Structure formats: C-alpha cells, structure tokens
Amino acid sequence: MKAENLSVLRLVVLAGLFPTAGAYHEGTKPYRRYRGEGGMPMRSCAAVTLVLMLLLFGIPWLAEAPEGGQAQPEPLAAEEQRADADIALTVWDGRELRQMTMAEYLPGVVRGEMPAAFSQQALDAQAVAERTFICYHMAGGRKDAHPEADVCTSPACCSAYVSQEDAAARWGDKAEEYETKVQQAVRDTDGQIILYDGSPILAAFHSSSAGVTADSGDVWSSSLPYLHSVETPEGEDSVPNYYSVSTFSPEEFREIFLAAHGDADLSGDPAEWFRDRTVNDSGRVEHMTIGGVSVKGTEVRQLFSLRSACFTVDTGEEGVAFRVTGFGHGVGMSQYGAELLARQGKTWQEIIHWYYADVTIGAYKE
Numbered sequence: 001m002k003a004e005n006l007s008v009l010r011l012v013v014l015a016g017l018f019p020t021a022g023a024y025h026e027g028t029k030p031y032r033r034y035r036g037e038g039g040m041p042m043r044s045c046a047a048v049t050l051v052l053m054l055l056l057f058g059i060p061w062l063a064e065a066p067e068g069g070q071a072q073p074e075p076l077a078a079e080e081q082r083a084d085a086d087i088a089l090t091v092w093d094g095r096e097l098r099q100m101t102m103a104e105y106l107p108g109v110v111r112g113e114m115p116a117a118f119s120q121q122a123l124d125a126q127a128v129a130e131r132t133f134i135c136y137h138m139a140g141g142r143k144d145a146h147p148e149a150d151v152c153t154s155p156a157c158c159s160a161y162v163s164q165e166d167a168a169a170r171w172g173d174k175a176e177e178y179e180t181k182v183q184q185a186v187r188d189t190d191g192q193i194i195l196y197d198g199s200p201i202l203a204a205f206h207s208s209s210a211g212v213t214a215d216s217g218d219v220w221s222s223s224l225p226y227l228h229s230v231e232t233p234e235g236e237d238s239v240p241n242y243y244s245v246s247t248f249s250p251e252e253f254r255e256i257f258l259a260a261h262g263d264a265d266l267s268g269d270p271a272e273w274f275r276d277r278t279v280n281d282s283g284r285v286e287h288m289t290i291g292g293v294s295v296k297g298t299e300v301r302q303l304f305s306l307r308s309a310c311f312t313v314d315t316g317e318e319g320v321a322f323r324v325t326g327f328g329h330g331v332g333m334s335q336y337g338a339e340l341l342a343r344q345g346k347t348w349q350e351i352i353h354w355y356y357a358d359v360t361i362g363a364y365k366e
Contacts, residue, residue, distance in 0.1 A: 083191045084131070087364065092149035093161075105151065106131060106186050111167045112160030113205075114335055116178035122338040123185035124348035128361070129333055130159060132193040132203035135364055139200055194352055195360045196226045203356070206328025207335050208232075208239045210310045212282040213355065214330030219298055219309075226357045229282045232337035233344075239336045242325065244307050249319040256303055257290060264291030270315040277313070284309040284330060298329075332356065 084103035091098045091105060106127060114126040137143070137158070138150050146152050153161035167182075168175035194201045202224060204216070209232050217223025236242045248256070254266045266273055275289040285297025297309040308326040315321070328334075333355040341351050349361060 084186065087191075089134075089151060090149045092146040092152040094153060097149055102131065102134070103186065103190075105161075106134075107182050108153070108161040108163060109159040110182050110185055111164075112155070112162040116167075116171065116181055117174075118335075118339045119342035120181060120184065120188075121342035121346065121348045121351065122335070123181055124188045125333065125338050125342075125351040126205070126335065127185040128189045128192055128194060128348060128352060129203040129205050131189070131191075131364070132200050133159065135193050135200040136202050189348065191363050192361055193364050194356055195362050196356075196358065200364070201226050201356060201359060204329070204332030205335060205355075206326075206330055206332065208234050208242060208326045208328065209330050209334050209337065210283050210308075210325040211235070213332065213334055213337075214282045214284055214309075215280070216331050218280050218282065218284065218286065219329050219331050226359050227331055228357050230355060230357075232334045232355075233340045234334060234336040238340055239326075241307075241327070244324045244327075246304060246306055246322045246324065247318050247320070248304065253320045260299075260303055261291070261293045261295070264293045266291045270320055273320075274313050274315070282310075282330060283325075285311060288313075 084106060085101050087102035089100050089102060089105050091100050109130045110123060110127050113130065114123060116123070118126075134151055142148070142150060143157065145157050151158045162170075164179060167179065171178045194203050204227060206213075211232065212229050213232050215223060215229045216227035218229075234242075250266075250270050253270070257264060257266065273291050276294075277288040278286045279297075280286045285300065287294055287296055288300065289295075290300075297311075300306070301309040301311070304322060306322055307324045308328060308330060310326050310330070311322045311324045313320065313322055333351070338351045338355070341354060342348075346354070352361060353359065
C-alpha cells in the first residue's frame with residue numbers, strides 16, 4: 001500500500017469511523033461502526049464527510065476491498081474455468097461404462113502409474129502428464145478398443161487405474177499419508193495441461209532411462225517436436241532393478257524369434273547369430289542383425305519382453321542373455337528422474353519443462 005494511502009487510512013481511524021487494528025482480521029467478524037447515544041455526533045459526521053470525499057477523489061482501493069481487507073483477483077473467463085470437476089469422462093472399466101469427472105478419475109491413474117512414496121512435486125508433475133495424456137486422446141477421438149468410452153482402466157490401452165480401496169490395501173499403514181499426497185497432486189494442478197502451439201501434447205512418460213531419454217522418432221514412426229532426448233539424473237543408486245538380465249536357452253530364443261521371422265538362420269553356434277548392433281544417441285539399440293535378418297531394437301525388446309531397448313547381448317553356456325538398463329520406452333518424462341529433480345528442489349513446472357521441449361502449461365479448453 002502506498003504511503004499516502006496509509007496516511008489517509010490513519011486519518012479515518014482517528015476520526016472514529018473504524019476500530020483500531022485487531023478488530024479487522026481476515027476470518028474474524030467484519031468491522032463495526034460506533035455511534036454515541038442519541039445519534040451520530042459531530043466528529044462522526046465529519047468522518048463520514050471525509051470518507052465520502054476520499055472515495056470520490058482519491059482511494060478507489062478502499063471502495064473495492066472486500067471483507068478481509070484484500071482485493072480479490074478478477075474471475076476467470078468462462079472458457080478458462082475448465083477445472084477437473086467440470087471435465088466429464090466416460091470410462092470403460094473392463095466390465096461396464098462409468099460416468100466420472102476428471103477429478104474422480106485422475107487420482108486413480110496417479111495411484112496406478114507412480115509410487116506414492118515419491119516427492120510431492122514429482123507426483124504433481126505426474127498428475128499434469130496424466131491429465132494431458134487424457135486430453136490429447138480425447139481431442140483425437142475415442143479408441144477402437146472402446147469406441148463408447150473416452151478412457152479405460154487398462155495400462156495396455158490407456159493408463160493403469162487403481163481404486164482408493166485397492167491402493168489402501170497395498171499401502172497398508174501408509175494409506176492415509178499416500179492418499180493425501182495423491183489427492184493433493186490433483187488439487188495442486190487442477191485443470192492444468194501441457195500445450196504445444198496451444199494444443200495438448202502426447203505427454204509420454206516412462207519409469208527410468210540410462211542417463212538420456214529417447215527421441216520419439218527413435219521409438220515411434222515419427223518425431224514429435226516436444227519429445228527430444230534430454231539428460232536425466234537417475235541411475236543405479238536411485239532406481240530399483242536399474243540393471244536387469246533376461247536369459248533364454250537357444251531353443252527358447254529360436255522359438256520366439258522364428259515365430260516373427262521365419263526366414264532367419266538360427267543354426268549353429270548362437271554366438272554367430274548376432275551381428276551389426278548399432279545404438280542411437282540415447283544409448284538404445286537402433287538396429288541389429290539376428291540370423292541374417294535386420295531388426296529394430298524396439299522390436300527385439302517387444303519380442304523378448306525386455307525392460308528397455310538399452311541392452312547388450314551375451315551368449316554362453318546359459319544361452320542368450322540380454323543385459324538391460326532402465327525400464328520403459330524412454331520417451332518423455334522419466335518418473336525416477338522426476339523424483340530426483342524434485343528432491344533437488346525443482347517444482348513440478350520445472351520438471352515438466354525439463355522433459356518436454358518448447359511447451360507451455362495452461363488450462364484445458366475444449
């Protein structure tokens with residue numbers, strides 16, 4: 001408040017119109033005007049005259065201030081008031097269609113997709129990514145897997161959904177603490193999504209990467225301008241099962257690979273099956289030759305259910321061993337990376353901008 005306005009207010013207080021400090025606090029009863037017996041005395045009349053002149057000529061803030069003493073922000077335009085409670089969803093739960101709001105559905109996928117033990121800012125970032133992911137697919141039309149529903153509860157199709165009851169059974173004595181964090185993540189970010197050129201992005205995320213996330217073009221058929229490779233801080237010390245090994249006997253390997261590539265030559269020594277392994281800038285296998293057939297690293301990962309496409313291949317007495325680093329496709333936000341960034345003091349907004357390039361954050365608009 002400007003010094004001259006403070007001086008004016010002191011004059012009004014001295015004139016007897018308002019009580020002194022302590023009787024006009026936010027959350028307490030409103031101020032009272034004091035009158036003497038038998039009507040308003042001369043001093044109060046002078047005060048009223050002074051206040052009327054000030055309202056007309058000098059201090060519009062006094063007329064606008066509501067009870068509580070602070071001017072309130074202008075209400076949002078109608079098109080900006082798309083809070084989660086205003087967004088209606090039709091949800092396929094595998095048995096029936098359910099009508100839910102975003103505020104009801106979103107906590108379920110936050111419970112299902114990120115450990116609730118994570119820091120609050122990481123959970124907030126996850127809530128925004130999930131909300132954006134939902135809005136992106138809603139804008140593109142319903143999926144063939146559930147043409148009558150906007151989303152479903154299957155992680156293979158949309159996102160993993162866990163009810164409050166199922167989560168509580170899994171969390172045990174931490175249930176109340178964790179549920180509070182999940183609900184706060186949704187409230188903290190109410191209605192906020194990630195935008196590129198004003199539209200919701202494909203807010204991909206994954207569990208962990210080997211120091212660098214993947215470019216979307218290395219994993220999918222085309223590259224999206226906001227899903228580039230970025231450095232990410234997680235590693236062996238911060239991620240459970242950061243390194244994993246998947247081993248197959250020669251017979252098992254032949255059965256799986258030949259079912260997809262019947263023309264491959266997998267005779268002789270398994271050490272001779274693998275050739276020309278190349279990796280991209282993020283350290284993931286781009287291509288390799290197996291039994292004379294060139295295949296993408298992402299296909300190898302899918303065929304053998306590897307935790308990521310960041311792998312090496314060894315052959316020996318035990319058969320074929322894939323040594324894998326990280327978990328997930330590697331595109332977009334790394335969840336364990338987000339957790340480390342949150343521990344370093346990053347806000348959820350900073351985490352979003354770390355993993356998604358050239359985006360803005362704003363309210364959802366249909």
